[in-house]
Amino acid sequence: MAEIDLRTVTGGDRPELRDVVQKDLHEDEILVNMGPQHPSTHGVLRVVLRLSGETIVDAYPDIGYLHRGVEKIAEGWTYPQFIPMTDRLDYVAAISNELTYVLGVEKLMGLEVPPRAAYIRVLMAELQRVASHLVWLGAFGGDMGALTVFLYCFREREKILDLFEMATGARLTYSYMRIGGVRNDLPPGFVEKTRDFIKLMRERLKEYDALFTGNRIFEARTKGIGPLSAEWAIALSAAGPTLRGSGVAYDVRRAEPYLVYDKLDFEVPVGKNGDTYDRYICRIKEMHESLKIIEQCLDALPDGEVMAKVPKVIKPPEGEIYAMTEAPRGATGVYIVSNGTGNPYRLHWRAPTFANLQLIPDTVRGFKIADAVMIMGSFDVVLGEVDR
Amino acid sequence: MLSWVNVAIFLIAGVVVVAVGLGMAWLLRPSYPDPKKLDPYECGEVPFGDAQVRFNIRYYIFALIFVVFDIESVFIYPWAVLFRQLGVFGFFEMLVFLVILVVGLVYAWKKKVLEWV
Amino acid sequence: MSADTWELIKVEADKYLETMKSLKKDGLDYLSDLTAVDWKDKGIIEVVVHLAAVNPGTDPRTGFGRHVRVKTEIERDRPSLDSVTPIWPGANWYEREVWDLFGVDFPGHPDLRRIMTPEGFTGHPLRKDFVDQRQKRERVPHTR
Amino acid sequence: MAALADTWQALLDWYFALPTAILVPIAGLLKVLAVFGWIVINVLILIWLERKFSGRLQSRLGPMRVGRPHGWAQTLADTIKLLVKEDIIPRGVDRWLYVIAPAVVFTPALLVWAVVPFTKNWIVSDLNVALIYVAAAGSLAVLGIFMSGWGSNNKWSLLGAMRAAAQIISYEVPSVLSLMGVVMIAGSLSLQGIVAAQHRVWFIFLQPLGFIIYLISTMAELNRTPFDLTEAESELVAGFNTEYSGLRWAFFFLGEYANLLAASAIAATVFLGGWSGPFLPGIVWFVLKTYFFVILIMWIKWTMPRIRIDQMMEVGWKFLIPAALVNIAITGLVLLVV
C-alpha cells in the first residue's frame, strides 16, 4: 500500500479557531480569551468569548491543551499497565475510571469478580463520587466568590482521601482496581472509619445547605442561569448530573446495572428546569444517595476473596467491548478492541465532560461573564478526561 | 480655614508616602527584562486586538443618573443640618423635591436604563 | 460479568446516513460515543457509533431502551463518511476528534476543525502508521 | 529630674509662643505623623487579622511561620517581598495613568482620617462639613481604579474598571443618603458634633434602616465580597489590578485595607457613638468599635457568595436608594412629631 500524503487527506486549509471567532465581528464587540490560564476554567480549558459589554454574544470552547495521546499510549501497553493511566484521565475521580476500564476488560474476557470485590468496588466508587462532588461544590463556591465553602469541602474530602489512603495506599491516583477484582482487601478499621465519616458527612452537608441552598445571593446567581432543556441535553449527549439536572433520569447504574447496583436501593435525583441551580441540587442529592449506598455496601459486605483467578498474562480474546459506568461526572465509557494480543488494539475513552463541554456555547449565550463562570462550573469540567 | 491646612498636609503626606515607597522599590528591585514579560495578560493566549475599545453607550447613562443623585444629596445636606429650624415647611418642600427625583428614577427604571449590559 | 449487551448493526458507507436517521426515529436519541478504529492491514477505517435510548423504554431487565453499536467501514486512503451532526448535534466534537486523530472527513459537518492537536499540526496521530514529525525538544538543562 | 522637667517646660513655652502661622502647620504635621503611624500599624494588623480570621473561619490556621507565635510578621515579610519585586510595565499601557493610579487609590484612604475623632481632643481637623468631606474623599478612589483599568491595556482590567466605576458611583448615592437621617437628628455635619449628639443613645438604634443601608453600601464601596466585583478573581482574573505587581500592586492592597479601616471608623463614629463610652478611655472605645465593624465586614466577606454585577446595580438603584429616601422621610416625620 502506497504511503499517502497525510496533508492532502487533512485538507490542511481548514480554518483555525482564530479565523472562526473573528468572522463578522461587530464593532462594539470584543474578543476575550477565557483560559487556558483562568481561575475558573478548572484546568486548561480555553473559551474564546465574544462580548458586547459584559454580555456574551457567543462562546467558542477550545480544548486540547492537556492532550497526552492516552489512547495511543494504550496501544503500546499491556492491559494491566494501563490501569494506572486511567487514574490520570479524570484525576478527580480516579477510582471511577479504573472501574470503567477493568469492567471493560473483564467483560471482554468473560471474567466474573468475587462478590466481596464487587461490593468493595461499589463502595469505593461511591466514596469517590462524594469526594468528586465535594471538589465540584467547593470549586463551584469558589467560582461564586464563596471561598470558605471551597475550604470546607476540601476539609471533608481530606477525610475521604484518608480512607482511600488507608485502603489503597495513595490519595489521588489509587491504582487499586485490578482485572478480576481489587488489589487488596479492606484494611482493619476501614469499615468503622467509613461509618464515622458518613455520620460526619451528613452533618456537614447540612452546613453547606445553610451556606448555599436558600441563600438569596446563591439563588439569584443560579436560578434560571444556563437553562438546558431535556431534549437539547439528550441531543447534545450531555452526561451525568448535567443531563439529569434537565430532568432526564438516565443513570448507567440504573439503565445498565453493573456490579451490584441492581441489588442496592438508591434514587436517581433529577432536576426540572435544567438550570445551574438544578444541577447543583442534583449533585447535592447524589451525595446523599451515595452515602446511602455506601452504608448498604458496608452492611452487605460479604466475606471471601477479593480477586478472581486470572491468568498471569492477560490476553483477552479477539473482540470488542463498550463498557459504561456512571462516574461522578456522568456516563464514562471505554471502547476496547482486542486482537488477541496482550495489548489493546484500540482503546477509546468516552469522557462525560467532553460531551458536556459542547454545551457551553448554547448555554452561555446571552448571559453575563459571571454567569458563564457559574454555568461552566456547574458542568464540573475535568480537562484530564476531556483532552485525554 | 486653618483646619483645611491640616487636610492639605494630609494630602501632601499621602502623595509623599506613595512616592517614597515607589522610589524605594525603584532602588531595591531587580530588573531582568524580557519581551515575553511585557505581554498583556489574557489567560496565557495571544490577545485579540487592543483592550482600549469602545464600550456600550449604556455605561455612561449610569454616570448621568449618578450626577443627578449626587447633586441632589449635596442639596439635601444643608437642609438636613438645618432641619430642626426649617420645621414642617422645610420638610414638605424637601419631600416635593424628593418626589420629583423619584419620578426620574422610576422613569429610568421603566426605561430599563438601570440594567447592566 | 455479563457479556457485551450492545446490539451490533453493520452498514455500508452509502447507507450510513439513512440507517442513522431511521435509528434516531426508533428512539435511539442519545449518541453515547463516536469513534474509529484503524485497521491498517485491511486498508479500512471503521467508524463505530454507540447509540442508546435514555428515555425509559422496553428493555425488560432495566426498563430502559436498547443499546446499538453501528459500524461502518470506509476506505483508509480517502476516508470520508456523512456527518451525523445534523441528526445528533452532540456528534459535533466526536466527529471533530475522529477527523483530528484519524483524518476521516465528514461532509455535512458544520465546523470540522482539529480539536485535540495544536494549530498547525500535520498528520493524524491515532493512525497506526503515524510518525511524529515534530522536532524533538531538547531536555532543558537543569539550572538552580 | 527637675532639670529635665524645666527643659521640657521651656520647650513647650517656646513652642506655644510661636506665631500662629507657624504653630498650626507644625501642630498639624505632628498630628498627621501620629495619625499616619496609627494607619500604618493598623493596616499591618488588619491584613494579618484578616488572614488569621478567615483562616479560623475556614478551619485553617492562617500564617504561622514568619514571626512566631502566629505569624505576626507575615505582613512585614510580604511588604519586603513586594518591595524587591521586579517591576513590569506591560506593553501598550497608558503609561501615565498606569503609574499614578496606585497613588490615586491609596491617598484618599488616608485623607478620610483627617476628620476622624479618635478622642474628645484628638482629631486632626474638626471640619464643619466632615461628612461631605468623607464622602468626597471616599469616592476619589474610583478615579484611580478606573485609571488603572483603562491604562492597563488589558480586557479583564477594563471590564473590572467599568464595573468599579458603575459600582462605586451607584453605591455612593445610598451611602450619602443613608447618613442624612443622622445629620437631621444631630443637626451637624461635624463628626465631633455627631458624637456629641449620641451621648444618650447611639444612632444605630435611632437609625436602624439608615445603618443597614450604610453598611451595605459601604461594603460595596470597599469592594468586599459579596460586592468584590471589580476584582472578582473567578470572573475577571483580578479585575483592575491584573497587570499590576510589586509595590504598585501593594498600594492598591494597602489602600483597600486603609479604606476598610476608615470606613469602619466612620461607621463607629456615626452609628456607635465613636469614642464616647463609660469607664474606659475614649481611644479604647474608639478602637473597640472600629474593630467591631472590621470584624463584621470580614465575617460577611468570608461567608457570602459574590453577587452579580447587574443584580448589584439593581440592589443599589432599585432598593437602597428608594429605601434611603424613605428613611429620610420617616426621620423627618418622626422629628416633626416628637
Next chain:
Amino acid sequence: MNTLEDIYRSSVSFAKGLGVTFKNFLRKPVTLQYPDERPVLPVGYRGIPALLSDKETGKARCTACGICARTCPLGLIKIDSVLGPDKKRILNDYTLEAGRCMVCNLCVESCPFDSLVMANDYELADYDPDKLYFHKDRLVELGRPYEHSDPFHVDEPKKAAAEAKPAGEAKPAGEAKPGPGGEGA
C-alpha cells in the same frame, strides 16, 4: 409585600450562613503544620518502590529475573546482572528512575520472589535530577524496615489458626497484624 418577604427570607438565610461560619470559627483548625508535624501514614502507604533484603545476610532478595522491569508501564527499572557460576543471576545494580515513577504498585505485585516493597518515604526530592536515579544500595536502604511486600501480610501460623476455627466465627478478612511502616516515616 413580596419585597418584604424577600428581605425577610434573605436576612434569615444570611444569618444562617453567618452562623455556620461562626460555628466553624469555634472548631479546631485541621491544618497540619507539615515539616513540624507529620501525618500518620496508614499501613500500605505507597511512597516509592524499594528492595527488600534478607534479614540475616542483609543482601537484596532480588534475583534479577526482570519481571518488574517488564511490568513497569514506563520502563523505569533497569536491572544489571551477571550470570553467576551456578547458573544463577547475580544482581549487580538495580536502577529505578524515581523522578518519573508513578508509584502504581505494579512492580511490587509482579515480583514472584516477594523482594520488592512500597516504602513509605515521600521526602525524596532532590535538586539534581540525576540523583533521582535510585540505585541498588539506596533502594535496599529504603526497604530495610520492611519484611514483606504485602502490607497486610498475614503470618502463616496465624492464618492457619484462623482457618482452623469454625467457619461461623471466622473474622472478615483483613484482620491482620499491622505491617511494617505503620509507625510513619
